[in-house]
Amino acid sequence: MNVGTRKILNRSFTAVGIGSIVVMGIALLIVIVPIIYNGVGAVFFTGTIEHRNMLYNEFGEGDEAELAKQNAAAGVYRKEVYAMLAGFEAELEAMESERQQEFRSKYGSVRNALTALMGPLPGDTGAMLTRFKYGQTRWEKAEEKLHEFLYEAKWDYSDPDAMAKEYYVSRAAEFEGTSLVKIFPYVEKHLEEIMRPEFTIYLGFLTDSSVDSHIFGGIWPEIQGTFFLAIGAMLFAFPLGVIAAVYFTEYAREGLFTSMLRSANSTLAGVPSIVFGLFGLAFFINTLGVSESKSVLAGSLTLAIMILPTIIRAAEEAILSVPRTYKEASLSLGSTKWNTIMTVILPAALPGIITGGVISLGRAAGETAPIIFTAAVSVGSAIGLADVFSSPTPALSWNIYNLASEHEAAAEIRHVQYGMVLALVGIVLLLNLSAILLRARISKKLKG
Amino acid sequence: MKRVLFMMAMFILAVAAPAFGAANTIVLDGSTTVGPLAKSFAAYFTKKYGVKVMVSESGSGNGAKGLINGSCDIATLSRAMKPRELSAAKAKGISPVQHIVALDGIAMVVHPGNPVKNLTKAQIAAIYTGRFTNWKEVGGPNAKIVVIQRESNSGTQEAFKELVMGKTAQISKDAETQASNGAIKNRVASTRSAIGFLGLGFVDRSVKPVAVNGVLPSVATVKSGSYPVSRPLYFYTAGQPTGTLKKFVDLPKTVDGKRIVSELGFVVK
Numbered sequence: 001m002n003v004g005t006r007k008i009l010n011r012s013f014t015a016v017g018i019g020s021i022v023v024m025g026i027a028l029l030i031v032i033v034p035i036i037y038n039g040v041g042a043v044f045f046t047g048t049i050e051h052r053n054m055l056y057n058e059f060g061e062g063d064e065a066e067l068a069k070q071n072a073a074a075g076v077y078r079k080e081v082y083a084m085l086a087g088f089e090a091e092l093e094a095m096e097s098e099r100q101q102e103f104r105s106k107y108g109s110v111r112n113a114l115t116a117l118m119g120p121l122p123g124d125t126g127a128m129l130t131r132f133k134y135g136q137t138r139w140e141k142a143e144e145k146l147h148e149f150l151y152e153a154k155w156d157y158s159d160p161d162a163m164a165k166e167y168y169v170s171r172a173a174e175f176e177g178t179s180l181v182k183i184f185p186y187v188e189k190h191l192e193e194i195m196r197p198e199f200t201i202y203l204g205f206l207t208d209s210s211v212d213s214h215i216f217g218g219i220w221p222e223i224q225g226t227f228f229l230a231i232g233a234m235l236f237a238f239p240l241g242v243i244a245a246v247y248f249t250e251y252a253r254e255g256l257f258t259s260m261l262r263s264a265n266s267t268l269a270g271v272p273s274i275v276f277g278l279f280g281l282a283f284f285i286n287t288l289g290v291s292e293s294k295s296v297l298a299g300s301l302t303l304a305i306m307i308l309p310t311i312i313r314a315a316e317e318a319i320l321s322v323p324r325t326y327k328e329a330s331l332s333l334g335s336t337k338w339n340t341i342m343t344v345i346l347p348a349a350l351p352g353i354i355t356g357g358v359i360s361l362g363r364a365a366g367e368t369a370p371i372i373f374t375a376a377v378s379v380g381s382a383i384g385l386a387d388v389f390s391s392p393t394p395a396l397s398w399n400i401y402n403l404a405s406e407h408e409a410a411a412e413i414r415h416v417q418y419g420m421v422l423a424l425v426g427i428v429l430l431l432n433l434s435a436i437l438l439r440a441r442i443s444k445k446l447k448g
Numbered sequence: 449m450k451r452v453l454f455m456m457a458m459f460i461l462a463v464a465a466p467a468f469g470a471a472n473t474i475v476l477d478g479s480t481t482v483g484p485l486a487k488s489f490a491a492y493f494t495k496k497y498g499v500k501v502m503v504s505e506s507g508s509g510n511g512a513k514g515l516i517n518g519s520c521d522i523a524t525l526s527r528a529m530k531p532r533e534l535s536a537a538k539a540k541g542i543s544p545v546q547h548i549v550a551l552d553g554i555a556m557v558v559h560p561g562n563p564v565k566n567l568t569k570a571q572i573a574a575i576y577t578g579r580f581t582n583w584k585e586v587g588g589p590n591a592k593i594v595v596i597q598r599e600s601n602s603g604t605q606e607a608f609k610e611l612v613m614g615k616t617a618q619i620s621k622d623a624e625t626q627a628s629n630g631a632i633k634n635r636v637a638s639t640r641s642a643i644g645f646l647g648l649g650f651v652d653r654s655v656k657p658v659a660v661n662g663v664l665p666s667v668a669t670v671k672s673g674s675y676p677v678s679r680p681l682y683f684y685t686a687g688q689p690t691g692t693l694k695k696f697v698d699l700p701k702t703v704d705g706k707r708i709v710s711e712l713g714f715v716v717k
Binding site: 127128129130132153155157159160161162163164165166211212213285286292293294372373376377378379380381383387390391392393394402405406407408410411 | 480488504519559587588590630641649650653708
């Protein structure tokens with residue numbers, strides 16, 4: 001190969017390298033930016049008076065006097081709306097029956113759209129479910145509902161040979177010639193006065209329990225459950241993993257048996273997590289009976305088995321990277337093997353061991369499959385420390401999946417889902433960051 | 449170092465400290481169709497009696513298994529327990545007791561843009577067995593039908609097969625499988641030529657229910673029995689429930705419970 005071709009090859013390799021880094025960066029941006037943007041929207045958003053009422057009634061948060069003042073101010077405009085409704089209802093009663101029939105169902109959908117926007121109207125029976133007790137709590141949702149109130153979505157089925165297209169009909173036009181026609185421009189014009197949007201910082205999203213299966217409220221039970229599961233897994237896996245690594249590096253004799261153990265460990269690291277989930281159900285719950293039903297304990301044990309191989313590998317590498325001279329110096333001073341391991345080798349290997357541990361902790365926090373059958377529930381309250389042996393818990397990873405697919409009102413509460421995603425990413429990031437800091441601190445100390 | 453450890457300990461304590469005690473919990477597992485009911489009952493029950501209720505939705509089949517294995521207190525099922533499950537329960541010394549929560553129609557849903565308004569049972573069966581593959585064959589536009597079914601674990605799937613196709617019929621291999629009501633709704637709402645089936649409580653503006661044998665699914669038609677594809681939803685307990693468990697199981701019979709059922713779009717028994 002002459003120098004020219006080598007140069008070209010070299011350059012093109014550099015270009016491919018830079019290119020792949022750029023692609024990775026863009027991919028990261030595409031993934032991370034929407035997560036952060038939408039996730040932050042769960043805490044920082046433009047909230048309406050319905051949000052403040054909900055907070056006051058469900059959690060007792062907020063200033064009562066201030067809220068009463070705001071409600072009174074909004075009430076002035078709401079009363080106008082109610083009066084228009086009452087006026088039309090009287091008019092409806094007076095109509096001849098054929099026209100009345102025609103308007104009654106149309107009026108029903110107007111009332112429904114208005115209820116969705118601003119909460120229960122006078123004459124409604126009080127709702128049992130919290131989701132029907134309030135109107136839209138977020139301004140952008142309120143604007144969406146306003147559109148639904150002003151325009152009816154219809155489908156054009158005129159061509160039977162093609163799929164229909166959606167089009168919108170102004171409701172005002174449908175009520176032409178009745179007194180209700182005034183209500184549409186009125187609500188459109190005074191939406192701000194009726195809903196009183198205000199920039200809101202809802203930190204309670206992180207610390208409150210959910211209300212009415214995540215329609216309102218926060219995600220505290222999920223955050224807590226995630227911590228319990230991850231820390232529980234660590235309590236089992238970390239000591240076991242370090243002990244196993246010490247055995248592999250210091251005690252085990254190289255031979256068929258050890259190499260088999262090693263390759264078994266590597267294989268275990270590559271087993272899909274759903275297999276661990278099913279194993280956990282079959283072994284910990286059905287065979288050992290560590291708990292009667294799904295529980296944090298069973299979930300932690302399952303996660304522990306899943307992260308164990310990674311911890312063993314990381315600890316092994318860390319121990320092997322301790323210079324031989326440390327060990328030899330210690331032994332030559334007459335120290336026993338056990339003493340050498342405890343006082344010389346393990347402290348020197350600690351930064352590496354901890355890094356491996358915390359990365360596994362992050363993985364345990366984020367895994368869904370192992371906890372589906374062993375620990376996770378879709379709705380539940382935060383559990384106390386005393387309940388971890390018997391109670392299952394909601395957890396971020398599983399609830400994100402649940403909200404994305406199974407929840408009956410999934411499209412209405414995307415912000416909660418994004419909030420959970422950001423919280424989970426945040427937790428994992430925080431754990432990794434603390435690993436880096438801890439490692440730096442210990443290394444510095446070791447160097448003296 | 450010590451300070452860091454101390455801070456970590458404090459943090460863990462802060463996470464763990466609240467709400468010690470109150471060990472009494474009720475665990476529900478099973479149908480995704482019963483999910484909204486179970487979750488709303490749970491919230492109501494916790495608020496009223498201070499008893500924690502945990503709800504998971506992993507499918508009717510898993511709910512039944514959970515009850516037999518003792519991993520849940522109440523199995524929520526969108527079909528009756530099968531003889532095989534009952535005998536498995538008996539072998540473990542459990543006698544499952546059935547409680548009807550509500551009635552539910554299985555709505556056949558299509559994309560709102562689909563002009564098809566009515567299907568007969570025979571037509572639906574033909575679509576799901578793969579004999580009809582184009583909407584033209586049932587009076588719609590020329591488009592290939594995307595058939596969507598639930599997973600084998602689903603009670604809605606089994607009820608659908610039994611009510612529409614007959615027990616022995618085989619669903620076409622081309623049918624796509626989704627794991628929950630919500631997932632079917634999303635798929636149908638975003639696919640113009642899809643057909644799927646949902647519990648009545650899940651139907652909203654994003655999909656269009658079609659009439660079956662000329663009857664549209666609604667609370668009224670399910671209640672009167674004129675809508676042909678409807679079934680009861682169940683709670684199953686191991687033996688006759690007592691104490692708080694009984695109170696929970698009896699919720700659907702109370703005034704408040706009935707209101708919750710109808711507000712969620714299900715039909716009060």
